[in-house]
Amino acid sequence: MPHIHPKTTPIYQTSVFAFEDLNALESYFEQPGQSYMYTRYGNPNTDELAKEVNKLEGGAGGVATSSGMSAILAAVLAVCKAGDHVLYAEEIYGGSSALLSQELIRVGIEVSFVPTADTYILDNYIQPNTRLLLAETMSNPLLQVLDVARLAQETQRHGIKLAIDNTFATPILTKPLDLGADIAIHSVTKYLSGHSDVTAGVVVCKEQEDLQRVQKVMMVYGLNLSPFEGWLAARGLKTLRLRMKQHCNTALEIANYLKQHPKVEKVWYPGLAEHPQYELAKQQGQGMFGGMLSFKIVDETEAVNRFMRALSGIPFTPSLAGVSTSISYPLGTSHRSLTSEQQQKMGITAGVIRFSVGIEEPEELIAELETALAEV
Numbered sequence: 001m002p003h004i005h006p007k008t009t010p011i012y013q014t015s016v017f018a019f020e021d022l023n024a025l026e027s028y029f030e031q032p033g034q035s036y037m038y039t040r041y042g043n044p045n046t047d048e049l050a051k052e053v054n055k056l057e058g059g060a061g062g063v064a065t066s067s068g069m070s071a072i073l074a075a076v077l078a079v080c081k082a083g084d085h086v087l088y089a090e091e092i093y094g095g096s097s098a099l100l101s102q103e104l105i106r107v108g109i110e111v112s113f114v115p116t117a118d119t120y121i122l123d124n125y126i127q128p129n130t131r132l133l134l135a136e137t138m139s140n141p142l143l144q145v146l147d148v149a150r151l152a153q154e155t156q157r158h159g160i161k162l163a164i165d166n167t168f169a170t171p172i173l174t175k176p177l178d179l180g181a182d183i184a185i186h187s188v189t190k191y192l193s194g195h196s197d198v199t200a201g202v203v204v205c206k207e208q209e210d211l212q213r214v215q216k217v218m219m220v221y222g223l224n225l226s227p228f229e230g231w232l233a234a235r236g237l238k239t240l241r242l243r244m245k246q247h248c249n250t251a252l253e254i255a256n257y258l259k260q261h262p263k264v265e266k267v268w269y270p271g272l273a274e275h276p277q278y279e280l281a282k283q284q285g286q287g288m289f290g291g292m293l294s295f296k297i298v299d300e301t302e303a304v305n306r307f308m309r310a311l312s313g314i315p316f317t318p319s320l321a322g323v324s325t326s327i328s329y330p331l332g333t334s335h336r337s338l339t340s341e342q343q344q345k346m347g348i349t350a351g352v353i354r355f356s357v358g359i360e361e362p363e364e365l366i367a368e369l370e371t372a373l374a375e376v
């Protein structure tokens with residue numbers, strides 16, 4: 001092979017790596033991180049992704065995983081064993097609460113949630129066996145903003161670990177570890193990769209001890225990411241900062257436009273001064289408020305259908321955070337399995353639409369919205 005020095009990391013699409021001799025094998029075990037053996041244990045592409053996310057989050061290290069869900073699984077299993085208790089914030093991602101309250105309870109982990117109203121006072125929810133609290137920087141779809149520093153003080157007071165799912169905020173807005181959290185988790189599928197073409201996750205730990213446990217769980221449970229997906233995600237990550245600035249700028253303009261529209265009854269966006277956590281969001285997000293917003297039109301399914309059909313350039317896709325704008329419908333997707341009382345209580349009614357604002361210029365989106373809202 002000629003000596004080649006590529007500017008970017010090539011894709012190491014290989015399941016296994018060769019050793020020159022027994023000495024090379026010995027140094028693999030003696031000098032971790034200096035060479036590779038088997039892709040499930042580590043691969044240059046997935047390591048590059050983990051390293052770059054860790055740099056942004058400011059941890060002791062990161063571990064890339066096959067999805068956001070496997071990142072959450074790895075984080076929980078790294079800290080908890082059968083007989084331990086996990087707390088989660090009431091309004092976390094539906095997949096996360098299903099993982100905890102439907103699956104991990106089957107293997108002997110105790111699980112309960114903290115109601116939103118009690119988020120920062122855990123005395124009534126902590127048990128002697130509580131190890132971990134899982135919460136999110138911003139909730140889906142109504143964008144409640146969590147005061148991470150305040151919650152971290154409370155978890156530290158009780159001697160439990162705090163894991164923050166930072167998918168919606170990204171480290172460009174908020175760095176949970178700097179605010180006292182122990183573990184930051186991402187669905188890389190969303191903003192970090194950013195182009196709606198990857199499913200991946202990452203766990204970043206503040207402490208070496210947690211990191212080693214997450215690494216071990218990833219390897220032994222086989223939660224690893226594939227090299228190609230790692231490469232795609234690492235490529236997307238290079239433009240994260242630029243994309244987030246544009247997502248945030250466009251989202252703020254869209255929120256202001258929707259707010260004054262007569263067919264729009266309510267807008268949820270942390271960047272609007274009337275948002276209940278506006279000041280917190282501003283300070284915790286470096287003056288940026290994210291690319292996600294929700295709004296409510298009339299509570300009629302047919303009106304929503306007319307609106308969706310008329311939005312010809314904006315697809316209805318039940319995911320988020322891509323470079324092109326998409327809408328989602330919480331009542332029919334993420335919040336579908338809740339009872340209608342729970343839906344009502346949370347404010348997820350028939351007219352609530354979630355908008356994942358892409359990196360388009362606001363005028364393009366406003367033109368689309370203007371046409372579609374006329375059909376409502």
Ligand SMILES: *Cc1c(COP(=O)(O)O)cnc(C)c1O
Nearest residue numbers: 067068069093165167187189200
């Ligand atoms: C999408 C999402 C997840 C799950 O991630 P996948 O990559 O789909 O497995 C977890 N948490 C949040 C906040 C998400 O938006």
